[in-house]
Amino acid sequence: MKAFLILENGTVFEGISIGSTREVISEIVFNTSMTGYLEVLTDPSYAGQAVVMTYPLIGNYGITPDMESERPWPDGYIVRELSRMPSNFRCQGTLEDFLAKYDIPGIAGIDTRALTKILREKGTMNGMITTNEDYKLTEILPRVKAYVTGNVVDKVTCGHIRRLEGRGKRVALLDFGAKQNIARSLHERGCSVTVYPAHTSAEQILKDKPDGIMLSNGPGDPKECGEIIQELKKLYESDTPIFAICLGHQLMALANGADTHKMKYGHRGGNHPVKDLETGRVYISSQNHGYVVDTGRLDPSVAVPAFINVNDGTNEGLKYTGKNIFTVQFHPEACPGPQDSGYLFDRFIEMMGGNK
Numbered sequence: 349m350k351a352f353l354i355l356e357n358g359t360v361f362e363g364i365s366i367g368s369t370r371e372v373i374s375e376i377v378f379n380t381s382m383t384g385y386l387e388v389l390t391d392p393s394y395a396g397q398a399v400v401m402t403y404p405l406i407g408n409y410g411i412t413p414d415m416e417s418e419r420p421w422p423d424g425y426i427v428r429e430l431s432r433m434p435s436n437f438r439c440q441g442t443l444e445d446f447l448a449k450y451d452i453p454g455i456a457g458i459d460t461r462a463l464t465k466i467l468r469e470k471g472t473m474n475g476m477i478t479t480n481e482d483y484k485l486t487e488i489l490p491r492v493k494a495y496v497t498g499n500v501v502d503k504v505t506c507g508h509i510r511r512l513e514g515r516g517k518r519v520a521l522l523d524f525g526a527k528q529n530i531a532r533s534l535h536e537r538g539c540s541v542t543v544y545p546a547h548t549s550a551e552q553i554l555k556d557k558p559d560g561i562m563l564s565n566g567p568g569d570p571k572e573c574g575e576i577i578q579e580l581k582k583l584y585e586s587d588t589p590i591f592a593i594c595l596g597h598q599l600m601a602l603a604n605g606a607d608t609h610k611m612k613y614g615h616r617g618g619n620h621p622v623k624d625l626e627t628g629r630v631y632i633s634s635q636n637h638g639y640v641v642d643t644g645r646l647d648p649s650v651a652v653p654a655f656i657n658v659n660d661g662t663n664e665g666l667k668y669t670g671k672n673i674f675t676v677q678f679h680p681e682a683c684p685g686p687q688d689s690g691y692l693f694d695r696f697i698e699m700m701g702g703n704k
Contacts, residue, residue: 367447380617384684398424410434524566563596618685634685
């Protein structure tokens, strides 16, 4: 069956329908990872977006147990070539069946390099995936342009408190769309992890007396999370050690007077170099974000930059002055991506006093 990707600027790509055949409008973003398509699909940070994979062949090892949440989250999936005969000793099914099972529409057979060049040059834009061959641009484009991601944190956060028991430090993990490997990375280091829904009050978290607080990744515009930001202000004042990743990094910055803005096309992939400003060392990082902290309005008596992106100089982390708080824009838990910055979890444990 034919399928069409219609961008808000009127560009149309024709391909083949994969997965669900329903029509969807979403924000179109691209990911440059060469592997780990399943982790990308199950990353809650992609809620409200349709993902273009720049690597040309996707699905060659099928569906394996490498999922970062219980289900996939993107609104749509766009690939150059879909492998229909996966080969892997852990393979549990095909990617096409996986997309159909979760009602995610996709399109294969389009020039993803041309599409990615458009998104890089013009910036991230909305688009529609449809199988309707009789579409009318004059009717579709106003609808496509009107789409907004909105507050998608409420869509992806957990519905109840859950725990991973350990014998080390007790960590409260606020779930704004957390990938499973965040809790796993802490648990592997001996921590007992309690995962809280995004709108849990600061009072409830502090009442449980955690040794440290972890703020997770998540989707959407951080400024949509006004109520959460107010609670983070209280956590900041508590003097409890805090480590934040991605959306959590942005929300903590907003809670302390900094600003955020939308990037032209964002950082999404497993090959982004970041520089530790304290040591001068450069790490290759996994990233997935379309917004960035603007350090121009950051009071140095509150926080100072700790990491920068080597490619474009944007902020990749903050160290809070006089507080046991540090935050990063990238993903030290990777999945998919390099494990270069996994040491940051060890730094967090040291901030909490270590596991001894």
